[in-house]
Amino acid sequence: xxxLLEPVLAHLDANRAPAIERWxxxxxxxxxxxxxTRNADTRRAAEWxxxxxxxxxxxxxxxxxxxxxxxxxxxxxxxxxAGPHVLYYGHYDVQPVEPLxxxxxxxxxxxxxxxxxxxxxxxxxxVDDKGQVMTWLEALRAWHEVHGxxxxxxxxxxxxxxxxxxxxxxxxLEANRDELRADVxxxxxxxxxxxxxxxxxTMLRGLVYVELTLSGPARDLHSGMYGxxxxxxxxVLTRVLGQLHDGEGRVRIxxxxxxxxxxxxxxxxxxxxxxEAAFLAGAGIKVPxxxxxxxxxxxxxxxxxxxINGIWGGYTGPGSKTVIPAKxxxxxxxxxxxxxxxxxxxxxxxxxxxARTPAxxxxxxxxxxxxxxxxxxxxxxxxxxxxxALEAVFDRPPLMIGMGGSIPAVxxxxxxxxxxxxxxxxxxxxxxxxxxxxxxxxxxxxxxxRTHTRLLAELAKLG
Amino acid sequence: xxxLLEPVLAHLDANRAPAIERWxxxxxxxxxxxxxTRNADTRRAAEWxxxxxxxxxxxxxxxxxxxxxxxxxxxxxxxxxAGPHVLYYGHYDVQPVEPLxxxxxxxxxxxxxxxxxxxxxxxxxxVDDKGQVMTWLEALRAWHEVHGxxxxxxxxxxxxxxxxxxxxxxxxLEANRDELRADVxxxxxxxxxxxxxxxxxTMLRGLVYVELTLSGPARDLHSGMYGxxxxxxxxVLTRVLGQLHDGEGRVRIxxxxxxxxxxxxxxxxxxxxxxEAAFLAGAGIKVPxxxxxxxxxxxxxxxxxxxINGIWGGYTGPGSKTVIPAKxxxxxxxxxxxxxxxxxxxxxxxxxxxARTPAxxxxxxxxxxxxxxxxxxxxxxxxxxxxxALEAVFDRPPLMIGMGGSIPAVxxxxxxxxxxxxxxxxxxxxxxxxxxxxxxxxxxxxxxxRTHTRLLAELAKLG
Numbered sequence: 001x002x003x004l005l006e007p008v009l010a011h012l013d014a015n016r017a018p019a020i021e022r023w024x025x026x027x028x029x030x031x032x033x034x035x036x037t038r039n040a041d042t043r044r045a046a047e048w049x050x051x052x053x054x055x056x057x058x059x060x061x062x063x064x065x066x067x068x069x070x071x072x073x074x075x076x077x078x079x080x081x082a083g084p085h086v087l088y089y090g091h092y093d094v095q096p097v098e099p100l101x102x103x104x105x106x107x108x109x110x111x112x113x114x115x116x117x118x119x120x121x122x123x124x125x126x127v128d129d130k131g132q133v134m135t136w137l138e139a140l141r142a143w144h145e146v147h148g149x150x151x152x153x154x155x156x157x158x159x160x161x162x163x164x165x166x167x168x169x170x171x172x173l174e175a176n177r178d179e180l181r182a183d184v185x186x187x188x189x190x191x192x193x194x195x196x197x198x199x200x201x202t203m204l205r206g207l208v209y210v211e212l213t214l215s216g217p218a219r220d221l222h223s224g225m226y227g228x229x230x231x232x233x234x235x236v237l238t239r240v241l242g243q244l245h246d247g248e249g250r251v252r253i254x255x256x257x258x259x260x261x262x263x264x265x266x267x268x269x270x271x272x273x274x275x276e277a278a279f280l281a282g283a284g285i286k287v288p289x290x291x292x293x294x295x296x297x298x299x300x301x302x303x304x305x306x307x308i309n310g311i312w313g314g315y316t317g318p319g320s321k322t323v324i325p326a327k328x329x330x331x332x333x334x335x336x337x338x339x340x341x342x343x344x345x346x347x348x349x350x351x352x353x354x355a356r357t358p359a360x361x362x363x364x365x366x367x368x369x370x371x372x373x374x375x376x377x378x379x380x381x382x383x384x385x386x387x388x389a390l391e392a393v394f395d396r397p398p399l400m401i402g403m404g405g406s407i408p409a410v411x412x413x414x415x416x417x418x419x420x421x422x423x424x425x426x427x428x429x430x431x432x433x434x435x436x437x438x439x440x441x442x443x444x445x446x447x448x449x450r451t452h453t454r455l456l457a458e459l460a461k462l463g
Numbered sequence: 464x465x466x467l468l469e470p471v472l473a474h475l476d477a478n479r480a481p482a483i484e485r486w487x488x489x490x491x492x493x494x495x496x497x498x499x500t501r502n503a504d505t506r507r508a509a510e511w512x513x514x515x516x517x518x519x520x521x522x523x524x525x526x527x528x529x530x531x532x533x534x535x536x537x538x539x540x541x542x543x544x545a546g547p548h549v550l551y552y553g554h555y556d557v558q559p560v561e562p563l564x565x566x567x568x569x570x571x572x573x574x575x576x577x578x579x580x581x582x583x584x585x586x587x588x589x590v591d592d593k594g595q596v597m598t599w600l601e602a603l604r605a606w607h608e609v610h611g612x613x614x615x616x617x618x619x620x621x622x623x624x625x626x627x628x629x630x631x632x633x634x635x636l637e638a639n640r641d642e643l644r645a646d647v648x649x650x651x652x653x654x655x656x657x658x659x660x661x662x663x664x665t666m667l668r669g670l671v672y673v674e675l676t677l678s679g680p681a682r683d684l685h686s687g688m689y690g691x692x693x694x695x696x697x698x699v700l701t702r703v704l705g706q707l708h709d710g711e712g713r714v715r716i717x718x719x720x721x722x723x724x725x726x727x728x729x730x731x732x733x734x735x736x737x738x739e740a741a742f743l744a745g746a747g748i749k750v751p752x753x754x755x756x757x758x759x760x761x762x763x764x765x766x767x768x769x770x771i772n773g774i775w776g777g778y779t780g781p782g783s784k785t786v787i788p789a790k791x792x793x794x795x796x797x798x799x800x801x802x803x804x805x806x807x808x809x810x811x812x813x814x815x816x817x818a819r820t821p822a823x824x825x826x827x828x829x830x831x832x833x834x835x836x837x838x839x840x841x842x843x844x845x846x847x848x849x850x851x852a853l854e855a856v857f858d859r860p861p862l863m864i865g866m867g868g869s870i871p872a873v874x875x876x877x878x879x880x881x882x883x884x885x886x887x888x889x890x891x892x893x894x895x896x897x898x899x900x901x902x903x904x905x906x907x908x909x910x911x912x913r914t915h916t917r918l919l920a921e922l923a924k925l926g
Contacts, residue, residue, distance in 0.1 A: 163784070220897065223798070227763065238793075245702070280693065283693050285823050286823060300690065307686045310778040311701070313774050318497060331777065333686060
């Protein structure tokens with residue numbers, strides 16, 4: 001006889017305050033996984049999750065990698081559970097907080113702010129991904145606290161390198177295939193359509209992220225003495241990277257569009273009630289820009305892009321210094337769409353750079369992430385279960401959407417473990433993900449907990 | 464009856480060690496004038512000079528400005544001196560020291576290193592301009608210590624903002640014209656032809672130095688969410704600045720070459736025994752590059768240039784961050800040749816930027832320096848005096864050369880006080896000016912002291 005859902009929902013309602021306290025506790029740990037000086041804090045976040053999972057009956061371990069540790073937990077569920085074995089994936093690392101001066105409250109002191117929408121929690125990681133992880137951890141906790149058990153067999157897998165390209169993820173999945181393989185993966189790291197309308201993402205762009213260092217003169221030079229007679233790496237860097245797009249906003253990396261197809265989903269998205277003006281207003285932008293002849297949804301969901309994410313070189317302090325520096329650097333990433341091969345794009349980028357490099361300059365290229373785009377099957381019993389859970393909570397059916405961002409784990413889990421992922425997330429476009437003053441609406445957080453609570457019951461029914 | 468020269472030269476020889484100690488004392492003061500956190504140190508360098516000048520009979524004062532203080536001193540010379548009134552100009556500020564990790568010894572702990580050329584002193588400012596200033600301060604000291612007087616009337620004027628575009632210089636000269644006007648200005652902030660061959664610079668390039676800030680989105684954005692649909696200031700910055708040069712290495716700022724003429728001096732320079740390979744080797748470069756159809760000497764002395772001196776924006780820490788930043792910045796400078804008007808070049812740059820800026824992006828332009836190039840008269844009794852002094856010390860006549868760098872003071876002194884400057888300097892091309900491990904050969908330092916000692920005697924003869 002299945003465990004009853006209703007008392008679990010009631011328990012959730014009665015225990016909102018401690019759930020929010022646990023969420024805050026996790027947010028207070030500054031687990032900036034990409035920053036080596038934060039390694040101890042990042043590990044502390046992993047340890048906090050181990051302890052949290054153990055307290056709700058999971059057989060949990062902290063697993064070392066070459067980078068940040070993984071957290072793995074297993075709960076057998078009820079004896080002879082007929083439902084699927086579910087793997088929850090999430091990440092406990094957060095983005096760096098710079099520029100710090102733009103935060104209205106300290107990024108690692110979670111601050112409750114009340115707006116006309118109700119309360120929201122402001123902190124780095126409030127939504128991405130600590131807040132979203134807590135929505136399903138609290139659902140698991142509620143089932144455990146009410147029934148002493150879960151309605152299905154559950155494994156949990158959390159990494160600490162998602163914001164830095166997940167370098168340890170693939171080796172770890174390869175080394176632990178049997179332990180981590182389940183029937184379906186559930187991920188909450190995506191967004192809703194709007195605060196009233198849930199969404200399930202069925203397409204995610206991939207990512208090629210590189211760091212480029214261009215070397216020229218053997219040392220920093222005085223521009224008065226050498227200016228005009230030697231290659232200036234800053235001039236060369238801008239000249240070369242300034243050619244990445246043509247006048248139509250298309251990327252000029254050789255072969256960049258060779259694998260890009262017009263997608264069925266893109267036609268469906270044309271019917272979505274997308275408020276382009278509101279979306280762009282979130283970035284302070286009025287005039288849509290980008291690849292010519294494409295809608296904003298296509299530009300962000302189904303078309304590949306290339307963006308410089310960081311650039312530095314020469315003198316950047318106050319005042320002036322007339323230097324020609326020996327080196328100049330940039331971080332650059334391409335968002336990929338289905339069928340683009342990250343290795344081919346990387347090779348094309350190398351070719352692009354090489355063809356434009358003057359004598360006596362050379363590039364070093366370090367890779368911080370290589371993952372293809374993924375498409376999820378548009379119909380499956382798991383997807384139907386998720387739709388039912390969302391509809392029960394929100395009183396309207398979820399929209400099927402694309403996503404501009406990348407979740408390398410979803411691709412790796414598909415490729416290495418053969419599992420599809422349900423991308424059921426509760427973020428909003430204005431959550432300021434990766435920006436100062438990141439927040440998560442408490443209303444979304446609570447809807448997330450209720451959805452995951454119901455999803456577990458729906459999955460149990462699949463038998 | 465004139466003061467005798469020979470005992471002063473003998474005194475100089477007998478007192479090398481204390482002269483070097485005073486030079487080191489000044490170098491130990493980290494007077495990075497462009498860095499506000501170093502303001503107290505910068506002032507300390509000015510105070511040290513005030514005290515030094517007072518100890519050799521100068522009526523000296525520290526003079527406040529909106530920026531770093533000026534040092535002004537006056538010495539009447541002998542009663543009824545018939546020679547010219549000489550103004551010595553120099554600067555006591557030094558360049559920033561970054562990248563600090565490339566220094567082999569701490570930049571503000573002057574370190575004597577012996578090579579096959581003999582000893583050299585390594586420190587920030589060793590040559591530019593503290594070391595060069597000490598060559599004439601020590602010459603003045605030697606005259607004072609031997610004769611209790613100087614052979615001519617002398618004023619001294621030192622600023623602390625030369626490395627940051629001399630913003631206070633013009634207001635100060637305007638406010639103190641009568642006090643500072645003399646017959647000729649002497650400046651040691653230039654170089655020799657080589658270690659055996661002295662040189663006098665008769666042409667200096669001017670400078671337009673700006674800091675550009677490009678704003679786009681209202682806040683930092685996640686490139687997954689917005690990438691491809693909004694203007695990325697880093698993409699735009701590289702696209703616009705990457706167009707500053709055409710395929711022939713010519714600057715594409717509108718009107719940039721309108722005032723540029725072919726110069727008589729450039730024809731003379733073609734006869735100089737210039738070792739292009741050795742010059743470029745100093746920068747680790749083998750293949751000459753730059754404006755097509757021009758020699759390396761033309762490119763660095765008589766042709767205008769445009770160089771990016773610094774660039775920054777987005778995420779520049781370790782690892783990766785998929786950000787589209789709200790802003791991107793660069794520092795950019797143009798070296799100007801005679802007849803180019805800095806204001807017109809600045810207006811052309813604004814036009815260049817404006818014509819290439821997409822919707823919803825805008826530039827802020829801050830100016831850190833605007834000075835035209837200058838040409839010194841090729842014949843004058845002062846120049847002849849300097850030639851005789853140099854020939855007596857080096858046993859060969861000096862070469863008349865151009866200089867790629869700018870000394871805004873020389874232009875301002877000409878324009879506001881109506882005085883020409885004698886540019887008699889003792890630096891070498893490999894002195895690593897503005898770079899880590901800046902040095903000054905002791906041999907050059909000592910030749911400088913002897914030259915200035917003799918120059919004072921030669922000027923006194925002019926009657």
